[in-house]
Amino acid sequence: MSLVEQETPQKYEASYNLKYFVLSNPTPSSAEVYRKFNVTFTFSIVNREGINHLFWNNITSISEEKSKRLSSRVGITKSDDEELMMFKWNTIGNDYVFWQDGHIYYSESIMSAKPVQISSKGPNWEHGIMGFIHNNRIGSKDYDVGPAVYWSVKGQKLAFLSREKTKMKSVYMTSYSKNEKYPILVEVQYSKTHEKQLPTAVINIWDKKTRVLKQMNVQLRNNTAFHYLHGVKWIVMKGEELLVATWANRLFNHIYLTICSHRAGICKLVSISKRR
Structure with missing residues (x-):
């Protein structure tokens, strides 16, 4: 298995204008014991240039390259260890919602400092x-x-x-x-x-x-x-x-x-x- 196959996230989804891409990786807790009905992920967002380098270029260190081109983490605190179960781009715009700790949160952009809790x-x-x-x-x-x-x-x-x-x-x-x-x-x-x-x-x-x-x-x-x-x-x-x-x-x-x-x-x- 090549380095790209080992380190590239399982899934990616583009924003409506293809400006940003969200990458998902199963969290360690999901990887250790695979629970079909309760898998959690970490999400990170990269720009279009970043996704092209990650998936099409011959990169010797993907983790280093991704850190250079990473635009944002997804989560309440935007840390590396937050466990989420859902991410959804808006149909128009680069804003999005995500699920964390039982609730739905909204971010106006990838640069938003603090998401807004929607659900009650x-x-x-x-x-x-x-x-x-x-x-x-x-x-x-x-x-x-x-x-x-x-x-x-x-x-x-x-x-x-x-x-x-x-x-x-x-x-x-x-x-x-x-x-x-x-x-x-x-x-x-x-x-x-x-x-x-x-x-x-x-x-x-x-x-x-x-x-x-x-x-x-x-x-x-x-x-x-x-x-x-x-x-x-x-x-x-x-x-x-x-x-x-x-x-x-x-x-x-x-x-x-x-x-x-x-x-x-x-x-x-x-x-x-x-x-x-």
Whole structure:
């Protein structure tokens, strides 16, 4: 294995104008024992010149070269040892959000000294990270914990999901890693069929200009019944950025279409589809 393969981060993602790239590396705690459902990363941001040197040039010392071209670390204190689970560039601009210690933070630019905490609520809530059950509905098809944050089309609003951890029961699954001789037992929060208490996804929308966060009042026909959040997509209607959210019951034979407005603070039910 070459030096580049050894030291180059696993993933990189470009900002909208390709001016900056965020590089991700699994943290030592994730590398020692691979936990599929709880992998944390360190994120660093380099400019376009830096990414070209890292990936295309024959560099004798990548760590030294990267330190010369590093623009910023990502995190509350921007240190080397902060553990994060999510990073998301804005759809327009070089600002971004990230997940750390259970909350979502916003940075206006890579040079921002202190990020702004967006999410609220207490320690029993998880923000911006999908659970296992929602990964199979609107997340990735892999069995990892995916991001649940969505920048709007114009980049002026951010939607994210929240869930109450205390209402979720757990199952244990066996994880196999090529780096480990023995299987690892992993605890996953997953409510089985007919469970009385099921996790509920809460939709929050944050306005970047006003810094106002609102929890959406989802107006379904039967608000007492449990529904999965099946999909989300930002649209623009009459100049207003709106979030389209679809919901489904456990059997997936009832689909509900809602349109969410940050200004109104509600997700209005506009359509119901039923299948036999």
